[in-house]
Amino acid sequence: MAANAIDEILRSPNDVDMQTVVVELARRVRFLEETENVKRFMSHFGRWLDRVELTCDTQDFSTLCAEKFAPDGYMDAFWGQWGPGAEDLTEKFLDFAKTSVNWAVHCYLHQEVDLNSDCTEAHFHAQEIVPMKGKMDETQTEGKFMWLFLENDSDLVKIDDGNGNLLWRMKRYGLREMKLVQQDDTQWVDIDINPESWMFKHPEHPQLRSHHNVMENVKPLHLHSGADVNTI
Numbered sequence: 530m531a532a533n534a535i536d537e538i539l540r541s542p543n544d545v546d547m548q549t550v551v552v553e554l555a556r557r558v559r560f561l562e563e564t565e566n567v568k569r570f571m572s573h574f575g576r577w578l579d580r581v582e583l584t585c586d587t588q589d590f591s592t593l594c595a596e597k598f599a600p601d602g603y604m605d606a607f608w609g610q611w612g613p614g615a616e617d618l619t620e621k622f623l624d625f626a627k628t629s630v631n632w633a634v635h636c637y638l639h640q641e642v643d644l645n646s647d648c649t650e651a652h653f654h655a656q657e658i659v660p661m662k663g664k665m666d667e668t669q670t671e672g673k674f675m676w677l678f679l680e681n682d683s684d685l686v687k688i689d690d691g692n693g694n695l696l697w698r699m700k701r702y703g704l705r706e707m708k709l710v711q712q713d714d715t716q717w718v719d720i721d722i723n724p725e726s727w728m729f730k731h732p733e734h735p736q737l738r739s740h741h742n743v744m745e746n747v748k749p750l751h752l753h754s755g756a757d758v759n760t761i
Contacts, residue, residue, distance in 0.1 A: 563648040567685060568640055570697045571653055573597070575635035581622070582630040582661075590619050599686055599698040606704040631672070633661035637681060649687040649695070657681040657704070663711075674712040680705040 577593045594602075594615040603612030604622070611621040637655040644651050659677040663670030682703040687695040 559648060560644060563644055563651070564642045567642045567644075567651045567653060567697060570597075570685065571637055571640070571655070571683075574699060574702075575637060578635045579633060582626045582633045585623055585627045587619065587623065590623055591615065594618055597699055599688055599700050602699045602701065604702045604704075606702075607707060627664075629663065629665050629670075631662035631664045633659050633677075635659050651685040651697070653681065653683045653685060655681045670711065676710040678708040678710070 574593075574597050577589075577597060581590045581593055598612075598615070598618065600615075601613040602618070603610055603614075604618065612618040636658045638658060640653070640655045642651055642653055657677075657679040659679065661675050661677060663673045663675055665671060682705055683699065684701040684703070685697050686700045688698050690696050
């Protein structure tokens, strides 16, 4: 709730339509809670990726698919698509893990979450940083420590768990713009100036609003006649 709205309530509490205030505040709280729920989901999702790439265990990945992916969920990366569906996801992800990764830790920085009006769909964007130990003989990364710098650009949906509970699930796990640095590199890779990169995008730009609508669907507070308070 904007500070000027709070000041207005304190100045003229008898003039405020409290029912309207409560309804709008409930909408805002819902957006904030679901934003935090998406971030928590992504933290759990990242830890599951850590586990599966460490164990390369089929049952572990089956659990990841069942508990974190939507039934038609898939991975959408710069190297191609894995899925939709648990069978294709499992086969391709485990093949990658067995041949490429000894261990990895998935970290999401600069997180942004954008929700639709009823909080049933979400877009997640973050800088994904992955320290890892490699396992690829053909690329001479066997046993080497590496840093992966990626752009995570994912879509989530809420689905019914069968008991009437709507839970966040991964619809599309998107990865973009990978940079790789190895432990024995004497010079770090350059970062190209790419106008299409999220680095050069700003949420207030009119062409970029489609992924920055978290509060667009929350109407301004109308406390009483003449008062129109901006959204958070």
